Amino acid sequence: MLDTLKEKTGLKVQENVPLKNLTTIHIGGNARYFIEARDVHELLAVAKTVVELGVKFFILGGGSNLIISDSGFEGVVIKNESGDMSIESNEVMVDSGIKLPVLIRKLAELDMGGLEFLCGIPGTLGGAVVNNAGAFGDSISNHIKSVTILDHKGEVRIVLKNDLQFGYRSSIFKQISEHEKRGIILRVRLILRKGAREEIARKINNYLRLRADQPKGLSCGSYFKNPKIELIEKEWEQVVKDGRIPAGYLLEQINAKGRRDGAVFVSPKHANWIINKGKGKAEEVKRLAESLKAEVDRRFGIQLEEEVEYIGFD
Numbered sequence: 001m002l003d004t005l006k007e008k009t010g011l012k013v014q015e016n017v018p019l020k021n022l023t024t025i026h027i028g029g030n031a032r033y034f035i036e037a038r039d040v041h042e043l044l045a046v047a048k049t050v051v052e053l054g055v056k057f058f059i060l061g062g063g064s065n066l067i068i069s070d071s072g073f074e075g076v077v078i079k080n081e082s083g084d085m086s087i088e089s090n091e092v093m094v095d096s097g098i099k100l101p102v103l104i105r106k107l108a109e110l111d112m113g114g115l116e117f118l119c120g121i122p123g124t125l126g127g128a129v130v131n132n133a134g135a136f137g138d139s140i141s142n143h144i145k146s147v148t149i150l151d152h153k154g155e156v157r158i159v160l161k162n163d164l165q166f167g168y169r170s171s172i173f174k175q176i177s178e179h180e181k182r183g184i185i186l187r188v189r190l191i192l193r194k195g196a197r198e199e200i201a202r203k204i205n206n207y208l209r210l211r212a213d214q215p216k217g218l219s220c221g222s223y224f225k226n227p228k229i230e231l232i233e234k235e236w237e238q239v240v241k242d243g244r245i246p247a248g249y250l251l252e253q254i255n256a257k258g259r260r261d262g263a264v265f266v267s268p269k270h271a272n273w274i275i276n277k278g279k280g281k282a283e284e285v286k287r288l289a290e291s292l293k294a295e296v297d298r299r300f301g302i303q304l305e306e307e308v309e310y311i312g313f314d
């Protein structure tokens, strides 16, 4: 396999590469095969190869929404480092591997705004599309025109926003559990606004100030999605927004803050953040998450669903 991957991609292929430091929670075993795509042409070459060979793979962006198993991933991990962009009027075509803070800064330098609400999120544009990343009442789907993907049949296609089935922290990509059937996002066409640089900088600073209050430490940010509820209890009226109750609120009611399993614990500051003290294991995170889910279900009859994705647990 190693030689085939090398030959077909023309790129460096490494074996048994530790993944934990490539995730924000610093947890996870090794990738059996690891290939870094430094631009969109390399990403396409690797993507075509893995699709053609029919091997197990996943794209690793910023690793900020992933819990990778302690035994690692028995397939090809494609680390997406692509990051070029081109501007056509108020539309920008951006490679999927660009880090969100870098993208927002580069756009600001060009007097283009609209994505400031995403600053402070340590992921890539591709990961943000998959998760329909959002904050402060806005989400990336509101700014997307289309994405260019390599589909699971090996064809490059442009998919318009309306066909991407965006929802709360969800997209067509996330709804398909097998990574091999999802398609690989190569580029994203964003619709942005021309704006005054000072005004954009002011917004960025504002959002960063609001984020400064978030828990510190190794994490994936919010662990569970805010569940949709049909029946709103009287005492929930103040916290329910758009038919969703904050997972953090429910977890607080079961006194989850500070709960621990081995070297991972629930942030004492925010009940929906699971933090790794440093030597945490995926097994501990998963067990802690399962116990929190079970308790919320017992107490409220509400099933929490992970916002993070599990990799390599099958």
Ligand SMILES: Cc1cc2nc3c(=O)[nH]c(=O)nc-3n(C[C@H](O)[C@H](O)[C@H](O)COP(=O)(O)OP(=O)(O)OC[C@H]3O[C@@H](n4cnc5c(N)ncnc54)[C@H](O)[C@@H]3O)c2cc1C
Pocket (backbone or CB within 6 Å): 024, 058, 059, 060, 061, 062, 063, 064, 065, 066, 080, 096, 097, 120, 121, 122, 123, 124, 125, 126, 127, 128, 129, 130, 131, 132, 133, 134, 135, 173, 179, 183, 184, 185, 186, 219, 220, 221, 222, 309
């Ligand atoms: C401190 C902190 C704060 C956060 N705040 C927020 C927040 O406010 N709002 C929010 O929505 N999220 C937040 N997150 C979660 C996370 O950062 C986002 O979901 C982010 O968009 C994930 O991007 P990523 O590149 O890290 O994806 P990864 O974690 O690397 O991957 C996530 C999924 O996307 C897939 N993927 C990535 N790139 C591609 C591609 N090019 N093609 C196909 N599939 C791809 C991966 O295979 C995987 O399935 C936060 C996380 C942290 C650690």
